[in-house]
Amino acid sequence: MSDVVLEKYAALYAALPIGEIKKEHASAFLISGEDADGTAALARIVAARVSGLPESKAFEDHADIVVYPKPAESKKTTKAKGKADDKPKRYAISVDDIREIIDSLYLTPFELDKKVFIIENAESMSEICQNKLLKSLEEPPARVCFILCASGRLLPTVESRCNRIELPAFDIVTVERELDKYHKDRNAVMLAARASMGNLGLAERILKDPGFADTYSSAKKIISLATGSRNFAHVAAVYEKFTRDKTDAVLGIMEYLLADVARFCIGSPTVFDTRDIESISKGFTPYSAALACESVRTARARNSANCMPQAVMDNLILKIMEDKVLCQV
Numbered sequence: 001m002s003d004v005v006l007e008k009y010a011a012l013y014a015a016l017p018i019g020e021i022k023k024e025h026a027s028a029f030l031i032s033g034e035d036a037d038g039t040a041a042l043a044r045i046v047a048a049r050v051s052g053l054p055e056s057k058a059f060e061d062h063a064d065i066v067v068y069p070k071p072a073e074s075k076k077t078t079k080a081k082g083k084a085d086d087k088p089k090r091y092a093i094s095v096d097d098i099r100e101i102i103d104s105l106y107l108t109p110f111e112l113d114k115k116v117f118i119i120e121n122a123e124s125m126s127e128i129c130q131n132k133l134l135k136s137l138e139e140p141p142a143r144v145c146f147i148l149c150a151s152g153r154l155l156p157t158v159e160s161r162c163n164r165i166e167l168p169a170f171d172i173v174t175v176e177r178e179l180d181k182y183h184k185d186r187n188a189v190m191l192a193a194r195a196s197m198g199n200l201g202l203a204e205r206i207l208k209d210p211g212f213a214d215t216y217s218s219a220k221k222i223i224s225l226a227t228g229s230r231n232f233a234h235v236a237a238v239y240e241k242f243t244r245d246k247t248d249a250v251l252g253i254m255e256y257l258l259a260d261v262a263r264f265c266i267g268s269p270t271v272f273d274t275r276d277i278e279s280i281s282k283g284f285t286p287y288s289a290a291l292a293c294e295s296v297r298t299a300r301a302r303n304s305a306n307c308m309p310q311a312v313m314d315n316l317i318l319k320i321m322e323d324k325v326l327c328q329v
Contacts, residue, residue: 006041006201007059009178013041014055018165021049026114028137028146030159033167036121037201039149042167043118050145051112064112066104068097068119092124098132105141116145123152130155137161169198172271183207191216194272195253215246219253222313223261224280226320239313247309248300251316255296262289288320288327295319 006013029046031039047065048058069092101117109115119125125133137146138161148154148162170178175193178200183189188207195216196203206212218238225235242250260270260277265286270277284292299316303309 006037006204007044008182009041009200010045010055010059012170012174012178012200013038014045014058016042016168018042018046021046026050026145026163027140028148028162029165030122030148030150030154030162031165031167032150033169034151035167035169035199035201036149036151037204038167038199039151040118040120042165043120043147043149046147046165047116047118047145050147051109051114051116053112062112064109064114065116065118066101068101068117069093069121070097093119093121093129095126095129095132098125098129102132102136105136105144109143114143114145116147118147118149120149122148122150122154125154127155130158134158134161170200172198174198175200175203179203179207188213195256197256197271215249216253219250219257220276220280222250222317223254223257223320224282226317227283227324228321232317232321235317236310236314240310242309242313244303244306244309247303247313251296251300251303255293255300258289258293258296262286262293265289283324283328285324285327288323291323291327292320295323 031042031046033039044058044065045055047053048055051064053062053065101119107115133146134155134157136144137158140146146162148158153159172193175196175198176189179189179193180186185207192203192206192212195206195212209215221238222235225231225238239247239250257272257277257280260272261281261284263270264274264277264281265284281289295316299312302315303312
């Protein structure tokens, strides 16, 4: 079984209101949500309920619960001098994976009521892979269940064959409470809970990222400096050496912060510390903050499409400055 970073929160996922899981009707599920770690954790819970495995053993390796892609350690690449690459990576489902699943469909479960195939990162499947899997989803053997985990869309024909379970976001108070059980830095926990917007997997990744505080600070600085053309050189200096990954991380925080600026401008409670939001809200109206959020989403798409990060940021800052002026006229 592949690593599940949220195993320690199993009770929280087990308590989610996902409806009754009936073994006799359970042949395929699609667990969808932005939190890939969360969908993987919930998949173990659903697999246990479908197969008759005690939920206390849901995260243990079991011959009748098979997870694809295979564990990361079996696919690690090597760097120069033979050193393993320890950078986290989500692997795509391959044609070989699908072929292996299909070839083992009619093997009798060893111990459990059903043989369960969990397919994480299912949105990574090519159309060829999805179509190869489709017939098995339509007419699976009686003692087989598929659980697909996806943070993106699949082919409509695949989605229609599955019982859909939406992974809800947790409220921020719950995320803070759960993180407090395992992390000692209270300020870091509060910031991670708010930045994750209820995404527990993202909150855990934030807490493991020693550079997150700098990312958050950079996002605030960029927004606060985007007040007029005279400041363009100053704001550009903040991001001039950003990598593509750093740019994406900063843009993600900027989107959340700007949503809070819009809330602040209409007097609604903010997600982040109100003092932080007040400090970056100069010159914004609710409408210009909303426009800025949309511009940030566009910038993230352009950055992901391999546009030059600095050019992406240049265009974004100029657009934010323009919208702030136009919305005040």
